[in-house]
Amino acid sequence: RKEVEQDPGPFNVPEGATVAFNCTYSNSASQSFFWYRQDCRKEPKLLMSVYSSGNEDGRFTAQLNRASQYISLLIRDSKLSDSATYLCVVMGNYQLIWGAGTKLIIKP
Amino acid sequence: DARVTQTPRHKVTEMGQEVTMRCQPILGHNTVFWYRQTMMQGLELLAYFRNRAPLDDSGMPKDRFSAEMPDATLATLKIQPSEPRDSAVYFCASGPGQSSTDTQYFGPGTRLTVL
Numbered sequence: 117r118k119e120v121e122q123d124p125g126p127f128n129v130p131e132g133a134t135v136a137f138n139c140t141y142s143n144s145a146s147q148s149f150f151w152y153r154q155d156c157r158k159e160p161k162l163l164m165s166v167y168s169s170g171n172e173d174g175r176f177t178a179q180l181n182r183a184s185q186y187i188s189l190l191i192r193d194s195k196l197s198d199s200a201t202y203l204c205v206v207m208g209n210y211q212l213i214w215g216a217g218t219k220l221i222i223k224p
Numbered sequence: 225d226a227r228v229t230q231t232p233r234h235k236v237t238e239m240g241q242e243v244t245m246r247c248q249p250i251l252g253h254n255t256v257f258w259y260r261q262t263m264m265q266g267l268e269l270l271a272y273f274r275n276r277a278p279l280d281d282s283g284m285p286k287d288r289f290s291a292e293m294p295d296a297t298l299a300t301l302k303i304q305p306s307e308p309r310d311s312a313v314y315f316c317a318s319g320p321g322q323s324s325t326d327t328q329y330f331g332p333g334t335r336l337t338v339l
């Protein structure tokens with residue numbers, strides 16, 4: 117089992133819809149969690165950190181479920197510009213472990 | 225707008241040749257990371273420096289890869305000899321703090337093709 121797993125997708129979603137995807141991790145001692153966004157043929161960029169209490173940034177909401185060992189990302193009122201690959205990152209054993217990413221395609 | 229810069233942006237070379245990739249981290253950043261990204265493996269950490277000292281290079285094939293920071297403004301990743309399986313996008317990232325969990329700012333990457 118990989119340390120950090122994501123559904124590769126692609127998720128094909130109509131513009132304006134709400135979409136959510138998860139990222140599971142295997143190390144129960146993991147302390148820090150992040151979502152990065154990567155556009156096609158570009159570098160990853162930090163989208164948001166994930167806090168224990170959950171956090172929201174505009175249309176984006178990140179949640180952490182320690183009991184089930186996953187983090188989630190919810191995107192409301194999706195825009196065409198949200199099309200990208202979303203990478204989750206987990207800090208485990210003093211090392212950042214990256215998921216392979218979930219590809220999201222927003223369709224008009 | 226401070227950015228991480230990487231050169232070259234694209235490199236095509238033949239198997240057995242030496243490849244050197246360069247990265248200029250954002251001025252004042254203390255941590256530097258080298259990653260490799262392929263379609264099959266996703267993003268893999270190759271090396272991690274803090275204050276120019278290598279802290280973790282466990283993800284790097286030691287027989288052919290080497291990473292250095294000759295000064296605070298330059299990080300290098302060398303492959304010698306290169307092999308077709310090294311074809312990937314190599315990203316450098318830097319961070320402002322002392323921890324690997326701080327926000328990482330990525331450069332545009334070097335797209336390497338080894339024939």
